[in-house]
Amino acid sequence: MPGDRKATHAIVGPGVTVGCAALIVVLALGIHRADAVGPGYASAMPIGGLAVLWFLVRGARVLSPETVVLAAAVFVGDLVLGSEPALAAVMSLAVVVQTLLTVVLLRRWCPGLWGCGGDRPLDRPRVLARFGAALVLGMAVGAALATLGWVSVTGEHVQLGGVLWFGRTLCSSLLVVTLGLLVGERLTSARPRPPLLSGARWYELVAAIAFTLGMYVLAFWFEQLPLAFPLLAATVWFGLRFSTLLSAAHSMVTGVVTLGLTMADIGPFAATEREDLGYLLAGFYVATLVVTGLGISTGRDEREALAAELRRTQEEAEYQASVRQAVIGSMNEGLFVLDDSGEVLLHNPAAAEIFGLSEDDLTREVLASRSDRWADGTPMPPEERPSVRALLGEVVRDVEILVSADGVPDRVMSVSAMPLPRDAARRRARALVLFRDATAEHARREELAAFAGVVAHDLRNPLAAIDGWTEMIADELDAGALDAQLAREFVSRVRSSSRRMRELIRDLLAHATSRARDLDVSRVDVTTLVREIAAARHAEKQVTCEPVPPVLADPVLIRQVLDNLVGNALKYVAPGTEPRIVVRGCAHPPGFVTILVVDNGIGIPEGEEEQIFDEFHRAHYRDYEGSGLGLSIVRRIVTRHDGTVTARRNPDGPGSTFEVVLPAYDG
Numbered sequence: 001m002p003g004d005r006k007a008t009h010a011i012v013g014p015g016v017t018v019g020c021a022a023l024i025v026v027l028a029l030g031i032h033r034a035d036a037v038g039p040g041y042a043s044a045m046p047i048g049g050l051a052v053l054w055f056l057v058r059g060a061r062v063l064s065p066e067t068v069v070l071a072a073a074v075f076v077g078d079l080v081l082g083s084e085p086a087l088a089a090v091m092s093l094a095v096v097v098q099t100l101l102t103v104v105l106l107r108r109w110c111p112g113l114w115g116c117g118g119d120r121p122l123d124r125p126r127v128l129a130r131f132g133a134a135l136v137l138g139m140a141v142g143a144a145l146a147t148l149g150w151v152s153v154t155g156e157h158v159q160l161g162g163v164l165w166f167g168r169t170l171c172s173s174l175l176v177v178t179l180g181l182l183v184g185e186r187l188t189s190a191r192p193r194p195p196l197l198s199g200a201r202w203y204e205l206v207a208a209i210a211f212t213l214g215m216y217v218l219a220f221w222f223e224q225l226p227l228a229f230p231l232l233a234a235t236v237w238f239g240l241r242f243s244t245l246l247s248a249a250h251s252m253v254t255g256v257v258t259l260g261l262t263m264a265d266i267g268p269f270a271a272t273e274r275e276d277l278g279y280l281l282a283g284f285y286v287a288t289l290v291v292t293g294l295g296i297s298t299g300r301d302e303r304e305a306l307a308a309e310l311r312r313t314q315e316e317a318e319y320q321a322s323v324r325q326a327v328i329g330s331m332n333e334g335l336f337v338l339d340d341s342g343e344v345l346l347h348n349p350a351a352a353e354i355f356g357l358s359e360d361d362l363t364r365e366v367l368a369s370r371s372d373r374w375a376d377g378t379p380m381p382p383e384e385r386p387s388v389r390a391l392l393g394e395v396v397r398d399v400e401i402l403v404s405a406d407g408v409p410d411r412v413m414s415v416s417a418m419p420l421p422r423d424a425a426r427r428r429a430r431a432l433v434l435f436r437d438a439t440a441e442h443a444r445r446e447e448l449a450a451f452a453g454v455v456a457h458d459l460r461n462p463l464a465a466i467d468g469w470t471e472m473i474a475d476e477l478d479a480g481a482l483d484a485q486l487a488r489e490f491v492s493r494v495r496s497s498s499r500r501m502r503e504l505i506r507d508l509l510a511h512a513t514s515r516a517r518d519l520d521v522s523r524v525d526v527t528t529l530v531r532e533i534a535a536a537r538h539a540e541k542q543v544t545c546e547p548v549p550p551v552l553a554d555p556v557l558i559r560q561v562l563d564n565l566v567g568n569a570l571k572y573v574a575p576g577t578e579p580r581i582v583v584r585g586c587a588h589p590p591g592f593v594t595i596l597v598v599d600n601g602i603g604i605p606e607g608e609e610e611q612i613f614d615e616f617h618r619a620h621y622r623d624y625e626g627s628g629l630g631l632s633i634v635r636r637i638v639t640r641h642d643g644t645v646t647a648r649r650n651p652d653g654p655g656s657t658f659e660v661v662l663p664a665y666d667g
């Protein structure tokens, strides 16, 4: 049989096979002793369910020792009940086929059920329906086979014989298999499950049992009256209020009691003329009880499971929402969710801060007006806007735009945007837009690009000059026309070019280290430092240093500051003019020292007093060599010391004055 491939692992050991086989024989013996029913059909009554349960929990296959043992046990049981060997063999065959078919159908139709290949209890009406269908079909086939066998062996025709078999086996299998699987699942599975009482209290259980007893006394005491129907009320009570297991146990007990009392000739079912018909009615009645109880309780189980799942999903959703809120709230990036109607559906505090807006002012129009330029300041066409592109379904990554906000300089933002699932109810496209402050990153990149440009340009020029002069030396040598005077001239030009290259490389290095080096502050004697710098430049005569109060600074970096300022003052003088530089200082403002470097040079062109501190900005690039980096290094170092540096033209005469304010040393 194809379903046999679904045979599951044995849940219990082989001992159960021996136990069940023995039980079948013992039951037959008991029934025979009690002289309750005749041979043949009777054996089917208790074993219908027992055999199915046995095969399920043993995980038995169609062709297995269990099949042989079952066949033998039923055969012996029937002999015990007084059947002829031929009849016993036919009955044994009917029981085996009935059992195997039922088991295969159960494994195929209820694969999730404990004992049938899964691990779930019988807790869904749909599974109950399939479960019932498998039992009905299996037992019906068994009944048909048994009837055919009986008639062909004995030649007699028993009225309603097949129906009797069917009723008894269905009743027993509903009781035994249902309860067996429920108890087995409860004992073995570690899955969390609802409590046995399922929300009801123990005194309600006592009351329900008392009610059941009362109903039974009523139904079985007043035999003449057809009072079986109140018994259903107890079944409904158990189905509604207690777990499926308790409900099934209740059906099992009431079913056994009903059958027992009927066999003992007590109660409404015993009142029928034909004894076996009474048993049949009792059997169907018990089957009705079981199915009703299980139907109610599995329906309730399913409802409770769905409600629990709903609660769990709700809790999970609330938890997810709170996590999302916390994550979004703590992000440094500004986050917006927009829809194509222009509504801002969601934003975080960082987003409001980036645009310098309050919650109410955050409309898409305002956002658009404050972020409508590319990073270089040129206007951005509306269709290029990241939010617009994302609303049309495009994923946009790291587009740099300029964002303006009240009271702060414009900032470069790296914007990413992506489409979100559509709002189906409002038929709106939605998009998520993220703003990351990339001002520093952008500036660094610009700086790097400028750096690369200057390095390429300023290093290439002297290199080209060196190339040219050395080529000329070679040509002159080849022509034999190189006299000493000419050679000296060429070599001096080569050396001057290489010196320019060296200075540029030095400035580039200084520029890089002025940012990277950690500050190591101590007392710095500015007067001595200036004198040392002048001496190193062989300019003691040109540089005068008046006493300057000591400052608290990094000596290495401050030397670089003063060296740059003194070097510039010596460099930027008109041809033929003797440089005169005076350095002086005073303890002002409080806690700081102001150092002035005054020269008599060519002065700073008007309006460029601030620009000369920009990287690579050169006010006199035609007549004087330089990299344009010195003053930017000076400003960076001074700023790192929490100081300031400014430049101005001398008001009454030529030259300029550089003013450096640094923290005073007060030790």
Ligand code: ADP
Pocket: 564, 568, 569, 572, 599, 601, 602, 603, 604, 612, 613, 617, 618, 619, 620, 621, 625, 626, 627, 628, 629, 630, 631, 632, 656
């Ligand atoms: P570099 O001297 O290498 O060109 P700096 O950054 O030191 O670069 O100076 C930037 C510009 O500022 C110079 O090119 C020059 O035009 C101007 N400058 C600097 N110091 C003086 C000064 N003492 N007098 C006049 N102009 C100056």
